[in-house]
Amino acid sequence: MGRITEDLIRRNSEHNDCVIFSLEELSLHQQEIERLEHIDKWCRDLKILYLQNNLIGKIENVSKLKKLEYLNLALNNIEKIENLEGCEGLTKLDLTVNFIGELSSVKTLGHNIHLKELFLMGNPCADFDGYRQFVVATLQQLKWLDGKEIERSERIQALQNFPVIEQQIREQEEAYCLKRAKDKEEAQRKLREEDENEAKERSHSVFEGQRYADISATLPFSVEHKDHVQEGQEGEYNQKRFKDNEDDLEFWNKPSLFTPESRLETLRHMEKQRKDQEKLSGKKKKVKPPRILITEDGKALNVNDPKLDFSLKDDEKRNQIILDLAVYRYMDTSLIDVDVQPTYVRVMVKGKPFQLVLPAEVKPDSSSAKRSQTTGHLVICMPKVDEVITGWRQTSESGTSPSDSSREHTNQRSKRIEKLDVDPSKRSFPDVANIVQEKKPTPRRVRSEAKIIPSEEDPDFEDNPEVPPLI
Secondary structure: OOOOOOHHHHHOHHOOOOOOOOOOOEEEEOOOEEEEEEHHOOOOOEEEEEEOOOOOOOOOOOOOOOOOOEEEOOOOOOOOOOOOOOOOOOOOEOOOOOOOOOHHHHHHHHHHHOOOOOEEEOOOHHOOOOOOHHHHOOOOOOOOOOOOOOHHHHHHHHHHOOHHHHHHHHHHHHHHHHHHHHHHHHHHHHHHHHHHHHHHHHHHHHHHHHHHHHHHHOOOOOHHHHHHHHHHHHHHHHHHHHHHHHHHHHHHHHOOOOOOHHHHHHHHHHHHHOOOOOHHHHOOOOOOOOOEEEEOOHHHHHHHEOOOEEEEEEEEEOEEEEEEEOOOOOOOOHHHHEEOOOOEEEEEOOOOOEEOOOOEOOOOOOOOEEEEEOOOOOEEEEEOOOOOOOOOOOOOOOOOHHHHHHHHHHHEEEEEHOOOOOOOOOOOOOOOHHHOOOOOOOOOOOOOOOOOOOOOOOOOOOOOOOOOOOO
């Protein structure tokens, strides 16, 4: 049996971007709804409401729909017209093929001054003598009844004969109410009998199952015994299936009255038959395993369950990654959930995951997500993480001179940025005495260098007596 829920209304309001508070048209037909509820609280702006082919037994919870113009309640279990006085803008009401026997209840529609069309064909009251004349005289604002236009002469004649017609309708209503009370008692009696039979069958099946379990526990286990048990179970399954088929055939061939109880009984029988089929065949609803988004070793996977088009752009100028996801244009933004991680981005669209591994590490806290009001696309901007700079220290090799090492050190320092490592545990103030390099070059004057004495045989040699000798 169905009920009117917020999720049901949202699923049937995609034409309004799944927004329910501003709905003007709603269709909830063929949903096996038994009670009319919640609509007057969630959808105050409704103008058209389709509820045909359900199991609604009473008109209720629609009096606050002031803007409602068309209400379709055909093929339901309604027995009385009521609770429509608050629908001030109602112009069309369809109650075709219901169980309305109290024709005098149409008087409550006198408050709906804008009502122009009414459909009551297929109801027990439509078979009453003087039915049309009574409705035409009672509801003088009507222009059409059961698809047929009401002429002015017809209304004048109905008003003239109204006292006599009203007495006839009252007598036929009383007879119908007595008959309806008997039908209700008979339906309740059948329902009690069915419940008792089901309880007996349930206890019998439990007893049989326990008996088979006791026999299996006492007998020694063997392959032959196993085959015997399987054959017995198959035989029992075939026998029960044959019995269910016979019961089903008997149910559909059995004559029944056209009452709300018979409709409910038919629905219960179909529901029971479906459950028995599932139970006997051993078929269970396959639970879809959850989608794996992160592997056991922590690797993120690319997933696109909503099957959305997307584009991933690396904006080097602004140092960010931009994801453009083509979300459904008329879908409510509340059904979208965005989660940005350093190495991947995940978007849940109506519960379906979209996940994409990013080509570079990003900053989740600085990321932003916006949705276009024209196209509905979701744009996620994710700034990239800057390069991490590690400390670097140059070690002088034994074969290089201090001047070469200092030159190389200066050149490499100009190319790369170097961080100064300070160990506060050793000293808390700079050591001035050790600022100069520990390995000092030897002064040239200490070194013993061989004196270069020019040779007289050298053709370029000139001896100038005024020049002092080199020391």
